[in-house]
Amino acid sequence: LQASAAAASRLRVLVTRQLPDKFTASLRRQLQHLEIVTWPSATQPVERKFLLDEAAKIDGLLCLLTDRVDAEFLGRVDPARFRAVSTMSVGVDHIDVAACRAAGVRIGYTPGVLTEGTADLALALLLATARRLPAAVETVRQPGAWGPWCPFDRLCGRGIGGSTVGLVGFGRIGQAVARRLSGFRPGRIVYTGPRPKPELAGPLNAEYVKFEQLLAESDFVVICCPGTPDTRHLFNKEAFKLMRPDSILINVSRGTVVNQSDLHEALSSGGIGAAGLDVTDPEPLPSDSPLLSLPNCVVLPHIGSADVATREAMAQLAVDNLAAGLLGQKMPAELL
Template identity: 50%
Template sequence: MSKPFVFVSRVPPPRGMELIEEFCTVKAMRDDRFITRQEMLEGVVGVEGILCHPPDKVDKEVLDIAGKSLKSVSTMSVGLEHIDLTECKARGISVGYTPGVLTDATAETTVSLLLATSRRLKEAFSAVVDGGWGTWENGLYLCGKTLLESTVGIVGLGRIGLAVAKRLQPFGVQKFLYSGNTKKEWASEINAEFVSFERLLGESDFVIACCSMNKDNMGLFNKSAFSKMKNNAIFINTSRGVLVNQEDLYDALKLGTILAAGLDVTSPEPLPREHPLHTLKNCVITPHIGSATVYARNAMAELAAKNLIAGLKGKRLPSPVPQ
């Protein structure tokens, strides 16, 4: 019996690839670079399954070229904006994703970015290299902002938001606020108060975006939102770049509307080197490394592979996308 034919747009870590190659005949993009659109279109011809990764788009054109043989699409990500879910559903194609397994890694990155931003590590690293290292002749030299007795606002208290809050508790945070579509029963674990988005912005010393992306919250953090924040507030985003109007963020940081920002996600990615956000000393940007631990990436790869294979077998996926 022949193995199902699948296309892999970017080779995942070993735990995932080994599973796929055991069960499937694989055509894969094995170079260490982004796949081109043409390579994607050529690669999916006649396949039964696709394993992809943002930003590799699985849209109507890709689905049309793959044809009626396509049964299963699996992405090694939590984000789903690169997949046309409506078209997949209409064609009866199963789609899986990888939430949960990257929660701890992303929470660690969020806290790291918050600390790096609040304690001005970008400026401190530069001071060591460029000769600006002071000798404390000024008692406030490179002083930053503390979490002690602060109010932390989390926009989107899901798995990652809760994990972030639990990691921040030992720093002496006085109060957690959260906003979102509904109250969360697990908010009691951190004694967090459910408030409006506007109140969260106005009262928080740190505003952390942990919400998923949808058509209603694109550009949620814009000029209006930043104007409601304290002028010594710090904004952190490890969720999705499109949640932020980056031009408005630049203005807010440049004009002192808010104190600083830390971003692990941008729009687009990579953020062009000439983008003005790179010029700001009060903006720390990392290259979307939220899930970048060996443990998390292997766990994501394994789950993505299991989703792909389950879809090929016509079985329930371990982690299907929400319908």
């Protein structure tokens, strides 16, 4: 313990976004006499030059998805002192994992803690898209747009009851979405992924099917799979041709899973009915993106984990991972 305390007294870390004081205080409690350098903004990403200039002077990094930890950054660190990267995210697309491993740098991330919040958002986005809530809100705001009641007007949407919902990916988030769906009484919940999971699907009343079958039979398709090279543009022109013309696509995973040009074509030509996206490629989505002009496309600014309890849990786990990594202890959540 004395050795650990002595090591901690010499440590310097960079935190790439301002966090509430209680999280930096937690880091100081775990690493006494610690020097913390914090990028002075709670809303804007750290400037690349600042990140690179600090690299050689730090022992560890607490970063976000917006911060690239790549070969350039790792080439600037002092290999004799830099030990750990802790990202406040589940995704590690921004980290050169192979380069970190080659350099002996440990990686902490935040799986599990954002599962429930992201699943909540998936259902909210599905309902908002299916029931055309953005258009309904706009109708109320526009003078004269709210006319007499009409049984089959443009605001008449789709319900989940009796429908087939397809989950692409049946990990933690996919399973949490399935649990929430049960209350809406869909006719079927189907899922696809690398392998069937009968031990999990049984209690959730979910049926494993091939990807192509899921697309052809689902009224709603919810993307919950990881964003990897294998899933890049999994949803492309060929995939959209397999989907029903009235089907609704929801994406809460990664923007790279969907080819957005092909999605725009499918939405504007009637190939599919609507889409709800919490993730895009790139992020932020440019304001002149053709998707934003479509009335049947709902786009959110990647807020899947944006509830206070979830974000606080992510921040605390990121802090705990960094402290453990710098002390040579087991990280609560280490990318292995």
